Amino acid sequence: MSAWLALFSQSIPVIEPDQGQRPVDIVPVDYVSKCIIYSVPQLAHKKESLATIYHIPPLPTSITWYQAYTAIQDYWSRPNNALLLDQKLPTAKNYFSANKTLTKARFLIRYYFRPNAKNTVTTSKKLDIDQSKWLELASNIRNNLAKQHTHQWQYDTTHFQQLPLTKYIDKYCGLDEYNYFMQSCYGTKIYSLHGGVHVRAPTLDDTSTCALYSIDKSKTMAPDEENQYYPEVIDEPFPSIVYTEEEMKQRMKDMMDITIKSLHHLAQSLKEEKVWKPVWIEYINDTLEDWCTMIETLDTNSKNNLAKRWRLTGNTEMTKVAVLNDPNVIEAIQQVSKRSGMPAEKVMEEAIRSLNRIQERTQLPYAWFAASFLEKLLKNMFSCIRINKDDLAKIQKAIGETEKKIIYVPVSRTVLDPIIVWFIAIRYNLPIPVLLLDEALAILGPFSDILRLAGAVFIKRDPHGRSTLTTAVTSAYLRHLLRERGAVTMVLEKVRSRSGLYQKPFDDGMLSMIQDKENALFIPVNMTYEEVPDLANLVKHGLHHPKAGKNVSSLSRSRSYRMSTPTKVSRPSDSRAQRVRSRSLGHGQLHLLKLEEDRDKTHVHHYGKILIGFGNPISSDTGDLADKIQKEQKKSAVLSPVSLVAAILLYSRVQGNVIDLETVKKYLGYLYEFIRAQGIPIDWQDFEDSENIIFYSIRLLEKGSDAITIEEKNNHTAIRISIESDSILQLAYYANQLQEIFVLDSIFAVVYLSLGSKGNNDTNVTFFERFEFLATLFQYYFSANWNIKEEYNHLTEKYKQNDKDDINNNQYFNLLASFVYPTIDSFWVTLCALSALLDDVKALPYSLVPLLTQWIGMHLISGRRTIYSEVLSAEYSQNTLKSLFQFGLLDTQSAKMLLSPDAQMLMQVLGFSTNENLIVRQEQHDIRQVCKQIEQVRIKLEEGPSSSYVFEKCQNQIKSLIKTKDNTCFSKKQGATLVDAKEEAMIQLGYTLIQSMEPSLSHVSP
Known part of the structure; x- marks a missing residue:
């Protein structure tokens, strides 16, 4: 057999x-x-x-x-x-x-x-x-x-x-x-x-x-059960009346390769737009025309079944009338007309233009083509989209028992999240949603074309970038869509993370736009990717965050980076005789040859599994809606063993960046039992061997890079990780998905290790004081709400049976502590950077602090004061700042109120907005003292006071950046005179940092 x-x-x-x-x-x-x-x-x-x-x-x-x-x-x-x-x-x-x-x-x-x-x-x-x-x-x-x-x-x-x-x-x-x-x-x-x-x-x-794949089994083994509502047109081969079956397969493969590249390497894809664009337009126009013909030739029953699943509004005039007659739109038109003096008719014309910019434009054949293409694309990218049957039944029951409109809210791990929810709705006979997406997703090349065909609506999420009229029109149109279509998909704003941690939602007004307090039901959706397609770009942006001196982004919206199809999706060309024109397109032929070369170099494009969990439905009449949605998203998370392996590999940094296979298996078993004891679902079946899990995870983590190497000597297998910052932060992205699960146990382990083996009453008091201090900081860091005393007592009871001399228990404590050591060092480095507020400057621009923290972190890493590259990430620094604000250490003041006009002018020259708040220190708290408390619980890499005087040394290094001579003083070169020496120090610090960190990005001239 x-x-x-x-x-x-x-x-x-x-x-x-x-x-x-x-x-x-x-x-x-x-x-x-x-x-x-x-x-x-x-x-x-x-x-x-x-x-x-x-x-x-x-x-x-x-x-x-x-x-x-x-x-x-x-x-x-x-x-x-x-x-x-x-x-x-x-x-x-x-x-x-x-x-x-x-x-x-x-x-x-x-x-x-x-x-x-x-x-x-x-x-x-x-x-x-x-x-x-x-x-x-x-x-x-x-x-x-x-x-x-x-x-x-x-x-x-x-x-x-x-x-x-x-x-x-x-x-x-x-x-x-x-x-x-x-x-x-x-x-x-x-x-x-x-x-x-x-x-x-x-x-x-x-x-x-x-x-993705259960439909094949159900159609074969139980053809009359769950697939009765799954349209056959989705998983059938693409039709064509001109090309052969093999030619269509090749065309679809080329289209999928182009789409995947636009997701994985967006910047490179945009640079090569002239190469792939002719091929893409040719192929998609031909395919859409074939789909229109195929849908038209279906029998009446099949057409009716497709139309029942998809309720397209179609009538743009009715939509226009419904939006313009919305009370909020009428009020906004009158307000703008009164304020600007323009006639109401002119303002109404602008409202119509705003509506035309965001209006959904697709047709039934296009939408089903998008579903079919998406199914084939996802099968080409992922080995499984795993969903718990009980979760699915819970959502189906909740939707079936209510007449409320449905709003799906995926967690926003990747740009794929909304359209995967859209596909799942088609797959499991749920209400098919309209995709409400940020306008930034309209410039993702071929992938944005698929979103448009699926009926996506691209809107401006930034409330500061929307006028009163645009906000009113957008709100009215979204409510109209919800009434007509019955379901929408949206994500909470600014929650996508470059570090793998959950970010606090930003109130951009979207929830209030579509919220109907009597008739809406929110469905939180969590997605765990075993491999994030664009993680390398996320990490790169986290390390090389946009500097103040950079006013042109490589991904900025420009005419050359616009989408390959117009905003209004029109019917393809009627001339079938021109279908072979791509044969003569030089750029297209070069692109096809390049694809063939790439296929010879690489094998598998798949990104592992997607693990999906559904949270409990939330009614729209509850308070703190965004926070409750995110809380349910966290509860519904399904963990991947890839995250466990990544966390263990990162722990190896304290052992010279290498760890043997048997140790990994032991730690993996410990973490797995820890998670199971808490009842958290994990994608690990009982019969699966831990060694398979480890090598499977390593294969995903090291794909396309040298982040992990496996060494075999004398029947001994060792795993070594790279110390490059990019590689470390990619591993940290997966490991950080475990942080909120282990955080309290990790803090307990950190405090235990910081005190050593001594045990007396004084130590117990110190233990709780340090635990309370760290728990308070991390409570703000994770936007949690703990009863710290109860948690401390629970953990003390949990671990009191452990033998303190047991080597294994100490090893497990070291492992647990490694989950939060990088974040603790991020606090430490950020506080060292904020030492400038003590004597040198009166305030710091908010966007300058991550850059200063990165500069300090580079020096501390090179001086072997820390082994954690996470301190270089802008997102770690930003999260740390938010915690320090809530801790009461820092405050903000308006730049226009605090600085002189000349200082404000120089800020603008450097690229800092004067609308940005400045960071100042609270007088009642001492930054130096908080830094000392952090030093007490940091990992001890060597004997002796290794961290002594680091704070003062960082202060001196910052002073060296501020010191100027007449020929290097930025303010004097700009012809400005600053009376306040601390103002001049702040401006000079910003200028020197921009120049020293990445001069090529700076547009500031001396």
């Missing part, structure tokens, strides 16, 4: 095309073994006769070869399992066709014209496969099966059925044979094809379902 499955992996089906409806005559080995073992005591042996031989019967729920083939094809077609790049098994529907001769011919053509062996790869190196041996094996098996299947054998199992074996084999009666065949393929890949220990089991447990 392993040989059969191995042949399937090489796109060589061994089952005859006319055997599809014949039952599978294969049984599990352990089923046969138990039947033999438990039947032995029942045998009656006689000396004069031979023992009776009983035929082993098939399983009671035996499936057909059509169903078994579908399971096998399902496994080998997934991007993370396929061994061949461009060659995949035909679908069961195509293979088991009525014309047996035609199917055989197709098989021979597919085999002999398959890609070269150079395209056959594993995850680490090329497989050296002897094609002639595969062909010989395939021929022998097919010939043997042809003889065996000449007649349909009937086995007499009467005697076997009479044996009392029911209690031993009952569990096989309910065996999921679809999953059994998928697991068999998994075993073949691991053991027969040497797939490696990084491959995880493809099946899910009984509590979960996959939004």
Whole structure:
């Protein structure tokens, strides 16, 4: 059987095309073994006769070869399992066709014209496969099966059925044979094809379902159940009346490659717009035209089914009338007219233009094309979209029992979140939402085109960038959409993180725009990505955050970076004769050749799994709506083992950036049991081996980089991580998803380790004081609300049984403490940067502090005062500042009220806005004292007072930045005279930092 499955992996089906409806005559080995073992005591042996031989019967729920083939094809077609790049098994529907001769011919053509062996790869190196041996094996098996299947054998199992074996084999009666065949393929890949220990089991447990692939199983095994509302047009191959099936497959592959590149490498994609744009426009116009034709040719029943699922407004005049007659819009028009003196008719025309800019424009064929393309794109990118069945049933029940409008609120991990929720709504018969997106997502190249076709509405989320009239029009239109369509999808503003931590929602007015207190239900959605597609860009922006002197962003909205399609999506060209014009486009041909070269260099584009959780629905009549939505998003999180492995690898920094495999397995087991004890769901099935989990996670974490290397010496496996800041922050992104789960235990461990092994009454008092201090800081950091005394007592009771001399317990405390040590050092470095407020400057611009913190952090890392590159991240610094504000250490004042006019002018020259608040220190708190308290709990990397005088040294370094001579003083070069020396020090500090950190980005001239 392993040989059969191995042949399937090489796109060589061994089952005859006319055997599809014949039952599978294969049984599990352990089923046969138990039947033999438990039947032995029942045998009656006689000396004069031979023992009776009983035929082993098939399983009671035996499936057909059509169903078994579908399971096998399902496994080998997934991007993370396929061994061949461009060659995949035909679908069961195509293979088991009525014309047996035609199917055989197709098989021979597919085999002999398959890609070269150079395209056959594993995850680490090329497989050296002897094609002639595969062909010989395939021929022998097919010939043997042809003889065996000449007649349909009937086995007499009467005697076997009479044996009392029911209690031993009952569990096989309910065996999921679809999953059994998928697991068999998994075993073949691991053991027969040497797939490696990084491959995880493809099946899910009984509590979960996959939004991407479960439809294949349901259509095959239970065709009349859950797929009755799933349109067949979505998972069917793309139609065409001009191009062949193979040409369409190639076109779709090119379109998906272009889209994925725009998600993964946006800046590079925008630079190469002239290269890919002709190809993209050509392909998408042709495909949309084919879809329009295909939808028009459907029978009336199919058209009605599609129309029922999608309620497009269609009538723009009715929409215009509804919006312009909204009371808020009328009031805004009158207000603007009165304030500006413009006639109300002119203001109304501007309101109509605002409506036209944001109005949804799509058609039914376009929307279903977007759904079909998205399904194929997601299957090409992800191995699974895992959803808990109970969560799904809870949401379906809540929606079914209410007449309220539905508002889905995904967590905003990536730009894919809203449209994945949109796809899930289609997949599971939920109300299909309108996508309410920030206008920044309108410049993402091909991906933005797909969003438009899906019916996205791009609006300005920044309240400071919206006029009163625009806000009123946007609010009226969104409420109109909610009434007409019944559901929308939106994300909370400014919650997307570059560090993996949850960010506090910003009130941009969106919730109040669409909120109907009597008729809205919010559905919080959490998404955990095993690999974030654009994480490298997020980390880069976190390290190289926009400086004050930079006024032109590489991703700024410009004419050359506009979308490849106009704002209004129109019907494609009617001229089918021009479809071959891309053959003559030089740029397009160069792009296609480049895609082919890229395919030779790389293999798998998939990004692992997406783990989705649904929070409890929230009614719109509750207070603090944004905070409650985010709280439910946190509760519904499903953890990935990738985060656990990333956290353990980061812990290795205290051991020279290397850790052995056995230690990783031990720590992984500890963290897994910790999470299970708290009842938090994690994507780890009981039968999965920890070593597979580790190597699977490492494969995702190190993909495309040298962040992690595996060293093997004398049967000893060690894992080493890179100390590059980019690599560390990418690992930290995944590890930080665990912080809020472990934070209190981690703080307890930090305080315990800071006090050493002494135990007396004075130490107990100090223990609580330090715990309370850190818990207060982190409470503000995570926007939490803890009863610190109760939490302390709970943790003391929890760990009091631990033997303080137990080495393992100390190791686990070190591991737990490593979760928050980087954040503690971020507080420490930020406080060192704020030392400038003591004597040198009276205030600091808010956006200058992360830059100053980064400068201080670079010096402390180079001086080996800290090992944590996280202190260089702008987001860590910003989160720390927010905590220090709430702690009462800092305050803000208006720049226009605090600074002189000349100082304000110089701030603007440097690129700082005078509308920005300035940071000042609170007189009743001492920055130096808080820094000293932080130093007491920092990790001790060496003996002695290693952190002594660091605060003072940082002060001196900042003073060196401020010191000027007549020929280097920025204010004098600008012809300004500042009377206040502290004002001049602040301006000079900003100028020197901008010049020293990244001079090439500065537009400031001396």
